[in-house]
Amino acid sequence: MTDATVNALSGPKGPKPKKVFSSTNIIIYGTLFVVCMYYLLPLYVMIVTSLKGMPEIRLGNIFSPPVEVTYEPWVKAWAEACTGINCDGLSRGFWNSVWILIPSVFLSIAIASVNGYALANWKFKGSEVFFTILIFGAFIPYQVMIYPIVILLRESGDGITAFIRIFNSDADNFRLMGSLWGLVIVHTIFGMPILTLLFRNYFTSVPEELFKAARVDGAGFWGIYFRIMLPMSLPIFVVAMILQVTGIWNDFLFGVIYTKPDTYPMTVQLNNIVNSVQGIKEYNVNMAATLLTGLVPLVIYFASGKLFVRGIAAGAVKG
Amino acid sequence: MANSVEIKHLDLNFGAVNVLKDLNLEIAEGEFLVLLGSSGCGKSTLLNCIAGLLEVSDGQIFIKGNNVTWAEPSDRGIGMVFQSYALYPQMTVRGNLSFGLKNAKFPKAEIEKRIAEAADILQIQPLLDRKPAALSGGQRQRVAIGRALVRDVDVFLFDEPLSNLDAKLRADLRVELKRLHNQLENTMIYVTHDQVEAMTLADRIAIMKGGKIMQLGSPDEIYNRPENIYVADFIGSPSMNFFDGEVVGNHFKGGDLDLPLDGYTFGPGGAVDGKAVIGIRPEHIITGELVAGAPVKLEVPVELVEPMGSDTLVYGTLNGQALRIRMDGQARVSLGDSLPIGIDPSRASLFDKASELRL
Numbered sequence: 001m002t003d004a005t006v007n008a009l010s011g012p013k014g015p016k017p018k019k020v021f022s023s024t025n026i027i028i029y030g031t032l033f034v035v036c037m038y039y040l041l042p043l044y045v046m047i048v049t050s051l052k053g054m055p056e057i058r059l060g061n062i063f064s065p066p067v068e069v070t071y072e073p074w075v076k077a078w079a080e081a082c083t084g085i086n087c088d089g090l091s092r093g094f095w096n097s098v099w100i101l102i103p104s105v106f107l108s109i110a111i112a113s114v115n116g117y118a119l120a121n122w123k124f125k126g127s128e129v130f131f132t133i134l135i136f137g138a139f140i141p142y143q144v145m146i147y148p149i150v151i152l153l154r155e156s157g158d159g160i161t162a163f164i165r166i167f168n169s170d171a172d173n174f175r176l177m178g179s180l181w182g183l184v185i186v187h188t189i190f191g192m193p194i195l196t197l198l199f200r201n202y203f204t205s206v207p208e209e210l211f212k213a214a215r216v217d218g219a220g221f222w223g224i225y226f227r228i229m230l231p232m233s234l235p236i237f238v239v240a241m242i243l244q245v246t247g248i249w250n251d252f253l254f255g256v257i258y259t260k261p262d263t264y265p266m267t268v269q270l271n272n273i274v275n276s277v278q279g280i281k282e283y284n285v286n287m288a289a290t291l292l293t294g295l296v297p298l299v300i301y302f303a304s305g306k307l308f309v310r311g312i313a314a315g316a317v318k319g
Numbered sequence: 320m321a322n323s324v325e326i327k328h329l330d331l332n333f334g335a336v337n338v339l340k341d342l343n344l345e346i347a348e349g350e351f352l353v354l355l356g357s358s359g360c361g362k363s364t365l366l367n368c369i370a371g372l373l374e375v376s377d378g379q380i381f382i383k384g385n386n387v388t389w390a391e392p393s394d395r396g397i398g399m400v401f402q403s404y405a406l407y408p409q410m411t412v413r414g415n416l417s418f419g420l421k422n423a424k425f426p427k428a429e430i431e432k433r434i435a436e437a438a439d440i441l442q443i444q445p446l447l448d449r450k451p452a453a454l455s456g457g458q459r460q461r462v463a464i465g466r467a468l469v470r471d472v473d474v475f476l477f478d479e480p481l482s483n484l485d486a487k488l489r490a491d492l493r494v495e496l497k498r499l500h501n502q503l504e505n506t507m508i509y510v511t512h513d514q515v516e517a518m519t520l521a522d523r524i525a526i527m528k529g530g531k532i533m534q535l536g537s538p539d540e541i542y543n544r545p546e547n548i549y550v551a552d553f554i555g556s557p558s559m560n561f562f563d564g565e566v567v568g569n570h571f572k573g574g575d576l577d578l579p580l581d582g583y584t585f586g587p588g589g590a591v592d593g594k595a596v597i598g599i600r601p602e603h604i605i606t607g608e609l610v611a612g613a614p615v616k617l618e619v620p621v622e623l624v625e626p627m628g629s630d631t632l633v634y635g636t637l638n639g640q641a642l643r644i645r646m647d648g649q650a651r652v653s654l655g656d657s658l659p660i661g662i663d664p665s666r667a668s669l670f671d672k673a674s675e676l677r678l
Contacts, residue, residue: 207403207405209401209402209403209405209478210405210407212367212370212372212392212399212401212405213399213401213405213406213407213463213466214407214418215371215372215391215392215393216370216372216392216393216397216398216399216419217393217418217419217422217466217470218391218392218393218394218419218422218423219393219418219422223422227418228407231409232408232409
C-alpha cells in the first residue's frame with residue numbers, strides 16, 4: 001500500500017523533459033545548416049572578394065578573408081567603372097532605377113488597388129469576365145508581348161508628339177520608346193494582373209456589412225475607398241510595395257529592351273560592367289557592383305520579412 | 320395612421336433564382352415590424368431592398384410617401400444596424416457616429432450635439448473616444464444603433480442585430496430595444512430568425528418562406544390563429560402537435576381523437592366536412608386537476624420526460640404519434656405512467672389537409 005503511494009508521487013510529474021540531441025533534431029538542424037551554408041557561402045565570397053585588392057585576388061584563395069581591407073573596388077564600382085563610353089560607374093544606373101521605380105510602384109499600386117476594390121465591392125455586369133481576362137494576362141509569357149509593346153510605345157510617342165504640336169508647332173519629338181516614362185508604363189501594365197488579384201482578394205475578405213454600412217452612411221465609391229478601405233488595408237499595400245519594388249528593381253529584360261544606354265536601369269548597367277570583355281577582369285569591382293545592385297531588394301526583404309509573409313498568406317486565403 | 324414604408328409588387332431575381340415574388344407590405348408610422356423566417360427565406364434580402372443595398376428587379380418601394388425605388392441608401396431616410404455591428408475599425412466611437420453626418424456635410428456644432436444626444440440615450444458617453452476593438456459585443460451593438468440614431472432617420476432597419484451576442488446580453492438588449500422604440504416612436508423593421516425576439520418586440524410579425532409572406536399579423540394572432548400549417552409549426556417551442564383526421568358534422572375525428580367543434584371559431588369559410596389536420600400546442604394540453612373540467616378527456620402513456628426547471632416536457636403517444644405536452648415544472652411524472660390529459664378544441668387550430676390553410 002505504502003509502496004504504491006510512493007511510486008505515484010515519484011512518477012512522471014510536470015512538463016515532459018525533451019531530448020536535445022535526438023536523432024530528429026540532428027537531422028533537422030544538420031539539413032538546415034547545410035542549406036544555409038549553400039546559400040550564404042557565395043554571399044560571403046562576394047563580400048570578401050569585394051574588399052580585396054587585385055593582387056590578393058590573384059593568389060586564388062577565394063575563401064580567405066582580406067589581408068588588407070580596401071574600399072577602392074566599391075568606390076570604383078559606384079563612380080568610375082566604365083560601360084561603353086560612359087565612365088561614371090553604377091551611380092547613373094542607380095538613379096535611373098530610382099526614377100523608374102518610384103513612379104512605377106506608385107502608379108501600379110494606385111491603379112491596381114482601385115481595380116481590386118471595384119472588382120471586390122462594386123460588382124458590375126461582366127466584372128467576373130473582366131477579372132478572368134485580367135488574370136489570364138498573368139499567364140501570357142513576356143516574350144510574346146515584347147515586340148507589340150515596342151510598336152505601341154513608338155506609335156503612342158508619335159501620337160503624343162502630334163498632339164503637342166497642335167499647341168506648339170516647334171515642339172521636340174516626344175519619345176516614349178527609350179525613355180524612362182515608357183518603361184514606367186510597361187512596368188505598370190505588367191504589374192496589373194497580379195496586383196489586382198492581390199487587392200481584390202484582400203478587399204473580398206473585408207466584411208461586406210462594413211461596406212454596406214458605409215453606403216447607408218452616404219459614402220460614395222471614392223469616399224469608401226479612401227476613408228474605409230484604405231486605412232484598413234495597410235498590410236496589403238506594404239506587400240504590394242515589396243513585390244513591386246523588388247520586381248521592378250530586379251527587372252533586366254524590359255530595362256534592356258525599352259531604354260537606351262543613357263537611361264539604362266542599374267541591372268542592365270551591372271551586366272555591362274561585369275560582362276565587358278576588354279582589359280582585365282576586375283573581380284573585386286564586379287563583386288562590389290553586384291552587391292550594390294542587390295542592396296535595395298536585400299534591405300527591403302530584411303526590413304519587412306514578416307509583413308511580406310503575412311501579406312502573401314492573407315492574399316492566398318480567399319480566391 | 321399614415322404608412323411609413325410601402326412595398327408594392329416587389330420582385331427580386333438573382334440570375335434565374337426568384338428570391339422575392341410579388342411581395343406587398345405596408346408598414347404604419349411608428350410600427351415595429353419583425354420579419355421572421357428560417358434562413359434563406361428572403362427576409363434579409365427584403366431588408367436590403369428597403370435599404371437600397373440591393374437593386375430590385377421589379378416593383379416599387381415608398382418611404383414616407385416618396386418613391387425611393389431608385390434612390391441611394393443614404394437618401395432614403397433609413398438607418399441600418401447589422402449583425403456583425405460593422406463598425407469602422409480604424410475610427411473611434413465618435414468617428415463612427417459622425418461619419419454619416421460628415422458625409423451629409425452637417426456643421427460641426429450640430430454633429431457634436433447629435434452625438435451627445437445619441438450617447439446619452441444609449442449610455443455610451445464614456446466610450447466615445449475608444450476604438451471598436453476595445454468594446455464588448457453589447458457596447459459595439461449600442462454604437463451601431465447610435466450610428467443610425469444620430470442621422471435622425473425615419474426608419475430603422477435591423478438585420479439580426481442580437482444574433483452575435485450571448486444569451487443573457489441578448490435578453491438585456493432586447494428589452495432596451497423595446498424601450499428605445501417606445502421612446503423614439505420611429506418605424507422599425509427588424510429581421511430575425513429568433514421567434515422569442517419576434518414575439519416580444521413586434522407590433523406585427525411577417526413570417527416569410529421562399530420569398531413570400533406566409534402570414535402578417537400581431538404576435539397574438541400569429542400564435543393563436545396561425546393561418547397555415549407552416550406558420551403554426553414555425554411558431555412555438557416545442558412546436559405544435561399535428562394530427563390527421565376528418566371534419567364530420569361539427570366533429571373532428573381521427574384515431575382516438577373525437578373532438579366536438581362547438582367552441583371552435585371557424586374562419587370566413589365556415590365548417591366544411593373533409594380531410595383536415597388539427598394542431599394543438601403542447602402548452603394548451605390540459606393536465607393535472609384541471610383535466611376534470613376539460614371538454615375532451617384522454618389518457619396517454621408517458622414515453623419520455625424532460626425536466627427543464629420552469630416546465631416539464633412530457634412525450635406521450637397518441638394515434639401512434641409522439642404527443643408533446645408542456646407541464647408545470649413541479650409536475651411529477653414517471654416513464655410508463657398513464658397520464659390523464661384534456662383537450663380544449665376552442666384553443667386548437669384546424670387546417671384543411673390539401674391546402675394547409677386554416678379552417
